[in-house]
Amino acid sequence: MALRKSENLTRDKLANELDMSVNTLRNYENGCREPGHKFVIKMAERFNVSTDYILGVSDEKRMKDHVAETEKQELSSDKKQLLKSYDSLNDEGQEFALEYMNGLTYNPKYKKCNSSKQLA
Numbered sequence: 001m002a003l004r005k006s007e008n009l010t011r012d013k014l015a016n017e018l019d020m021s022v023n024t025l026r027n028y029e030n031g032c033r034e035p036g037h038k039f040v041i042k043m044a045e046r047f048n049v050s051t052d053y054i055l056g057v058s059d060e061k062r063m064k065d066h067v068a069e070t071e072k073q074e075l076s077s078d079k080k081q082l083l084k085s086y087d088s089l090n091d092e093g094q095e096f097a098l099e100y101m102n103g104l105t106y107n108p109k110y111k112k113c114n115s116s117k118q119l120a
Contacts, residue, residue: 001029003047018042 004014015025018039027033035043044051052058075083086097 003043003049004029007047014046017046 004011009017011022011025011029015022018025020039024033028035028039040051040054043049043054049061050058053061086094089097
């Protein structure tokens with residue numbers, strides 16, 4: 001409720017944004033019903049806070065170490081391209097890519113990567 005009120009949101013507006021009934025949101029806020037994990041995740045995403053904060057496990061709205069690392073880390077264009085390629089794969093392709101990458105080792109003698117796994 002505090003997050004909703006901090007942004008001057010009515011229950012109706014927030015319930016609409018979260019695609020849920022006003023009664024359900026009211027029950028969550030009043031402690032009459034326990035929310036499921038999907039609601040907790042939606043709230044964390046909506047208010048840009050950690051799920052721990054939503055659950056009352058932490059007083060910190062955002063996880064400092066993760067946020068600080070993410071904010072200071074700018075990806076190179078090569079890394080961005082790798083992520084884009086990875087994201088375009090289906091689940092099976094992503095699993096294969098991870099297994100392949102985990103099998104790579106760098107050999108400075110040859111200045112190239114050697115794979116302990118063979119491509120099919």
